Amino acid sequence: MTLTRTRKSSSQKQRALEILVRLKRIYPDATCSLNYSTPVQLLVATILSAQCTDERVNKVTPELFARFPDAVAIANADVTEIEELIKSTGFYRNKAKNIQAACRRIVTDFGGEVPQRMDDLLTLAGVARKTANVVLAHAFGINAGVTVDTHVKRLSNRLGFSKHEDPIRIERDLMKLLPQEDWENWSIRLIYHGRAVCKARSPQCGICQLADLCPSAEL
Structure with a gap:
């Protein structure tokens, strides 16, 4: 790996970790939206x-x-x-x-x-x-991977963390950037953000608290 690629990888990881911190702050009580007992x-x-x-x-x-x-x-x-x-x-x-x-x-x-x-x-x-x-x-409570649904796929592309369309390849990209203990933290909060702010047809970049870290933000 060249020095340039190493720096780019390090920068990507730092940006992902900062976004993760913000997502935890914005959605402190985020959890699985499905109701179940077992x-x-x-x-x-x-x-x-x-x-x-x-x-x-x-x-x-x-x-x-x-x-x-x-x-x-x-x-x-x-x-x-x-x-x-x-x-x-x-x-x-x-x-x-x-x-x-x-x-x-x-x-x-x-x-x-x-x-x-x-x-x-x-x-x-x-x-x-x-x-x-x-x-x-x-x-x-086992973080075996990163859940990639439509929201996670869309936001991961917009945030510049993956260029792929295939969920498995997106998952691999994200697993390299995030600590394993936060893999599901990332997914569940990104899903919340995708529903509330970064919508498919009309992303609300003007009120997005991640906009300064997002290469796709339209400010």
Whole structure:
């Protein structure tokens, strides 16, 4: 690595850490927006959140979890009943199929408990790294990676921390810049910021407290 690249990498890291500090200050109580009581319920809610708002998911899951509270109940359910309960989240047939398949594997291969290893989680239907990172971080306190949803993807590009579109490559870029203990801190607060300020179509750069550190800010 050349001296110029070393300096650029160091500068990027310093800027990322300063942004992280500010995000913690701006959103001190930020946490996962999905409502759940158990790791299985968080897994199901996260699968449901694909192409759907957390607000909509939280309207659906109380009845779903009352009817099917654990992996065994979901594994043995009539899939059409799951479909009916989650219909408003979109892509409901595929989501219902994946949720049931994931829970059946949890029952048969993991004793009815959500596994706590990334490699094991990725064997479950409907689970990619985004879902696995959310479950590991919020259900078990394990920072295995950086959750990259649409907000994190958009803001990471705007902030100049990744030039990629692929979530896995964005995640790798971010993992190099941030301390492991703050990987989920970064994601959850960046999601809050993406919803409140740095919106997709109309970023509010004039009121953004990160604008002086953002190469995309329009001031």
